[in-house]
Amino acid sequence: MLSDQISGCDATVRASEIGAFMAQLVPDRPLGADEGFRWGDPEAEVTGVMVAFMPTVEVIEACAAEGCELLIAHELLQMPYPWHGGALEEHLTWPVNRRRIGLLARHGITLFRAHGTLDTFCVLDRFAQVLGLGEVVAGEGYTRVWQIEPTTVRDLARQVKDRVGMNAIRVSGDLDQTVSRVGLPWGGVGLSLNAGTINSVIEQGADVLIAGESDEYAMRMVRDCRVPLIETGHAVSEEPGLEYFAGYLAEQFPDLRVVFHRSAPAWEVL
Numbered sequence: 504m505l506s507d508q509i510s511g512c513d514a515t516v517r518a519s520e521i522g523a524f525m526a527q528l529v530p531d532r533p534l535g536a537d538e539g540f541r542w543g544d545p546e547a548e549v550t551g552v553m554v555a556f557m558p559t560v561e562v563i564e565a566c567a568a569e570g571c572e573l574l575i576a577h578e579l580l581q582m583p584y585p586w587h588g589g590a591l592e593e594h595l596t597w598p599v600n601r602r603r604i605g606l607l608a609r610h611g612i613t614l615f616r617a618h619g620t621l622d623t624f625c626v627l628d629r630f631a632q633v634l635g636l637g638e639v640v641a642g643e644g645y646t647r648v649w650q651i652e653p654t655t656v657r658d659l660a661r662q663v664k665d666r667v668g669m670n671a672i673r674v675s676g677d678l679d680q681t682v683s684r685v686g687l688p689w690g691g692v693g694l695s696l697n698a699g700t701i702n703s704v705i706e707q708g709a710d711v712l713i714a715g716e717s718d719e720y721a722m723r724m725v726r727d728c729r730v731p732l733i734e735t736g737h738a739v740s741e742e743p744g745l746e747y748f749a750g751y752l753a754e755q756f757p758d759l760r761v762v763f764h765r766s767a768p769a770w771e772v773l
């Protein structure tokens with residue numbers, strides 16, 4: 504929906520050099536099994552890189568329009584999730600996969616997925632900054648808990664809505680409950696498929712959760728824990744970190760053109 508050019512020179516770098524840079528971005532944390540080159544030629548010459556949330560049709564078309572040969576995306580290219588079983592070749596006929604992969608091929612775009620590396624490097628921290636959270640008082644890594652001035656869920660939800668710039672958000676739980684310890688199941692961590700991490704955050708003492716995206720299973724889970732959940736959005740909670748990373752990449756490769764692309768919203772409220 505919106506592409507911001509972070510730096511402006513045109514010079515050639517091989518995609519593999521950027522891949523090697525990504526592999527050492529977080530010290531002592533090699534790329535995960537779900538990260539790395541996912542399509543195209545890792546030895547392609549690159550003058551422009553786009554950083555975006557998910558390699559959707561909209562994003563791939565924007566990448567091509569910007570003339571970027573490399574797309575660094577945070578989320579998965581294909582559906583279904585690989586852990587649901589079955590190889591990609593069994594699902595290449597799915598329209599979503601045909602469209603995305605067909606466009607990557609047509610435009611000669613190389614795709615690199617940077618997932619947990621970017622979550623660890625900056626995505627969760629930047630979400631906490633956007634929300635204006637200060638001190639971490641419990642937990643570590645993905646299950647940290649931030650202290651805030653005691654407030655009602657209703658007031659906190661209004662602040663969250665303003666800070667992330669959404670027209671409407673979902674809130675699950677008692678709006679009049681006073682809360683002061685915030686857990687952040689950002690991105691897709693607030694989904695029931697990540698119930699283990701949600702549970703860990705609650706066991707760290709969070710009395711309210713500000714999520715990326717959530718679902719009814721997870722909402723009914725946290726209601727039974729008397730821990731209200733304020734939902735923002737998956738991309739909304741991760742894109743501040745991705746934009747920050749694009750700026751960082753531009754600093755590290757000053758001759759490269761780096762473009763951050765903010766995804767169009769995935770839904771509307773009527």
Ligand SMILES: [Fe+2]
Nearest residue numbers: 622626690741
């Ligand atoms: Fe993430």
Ligand SMILES: [Fe+2]
Nearest residue numbers: 578690691741
């Ligand atoms: Fe995510």
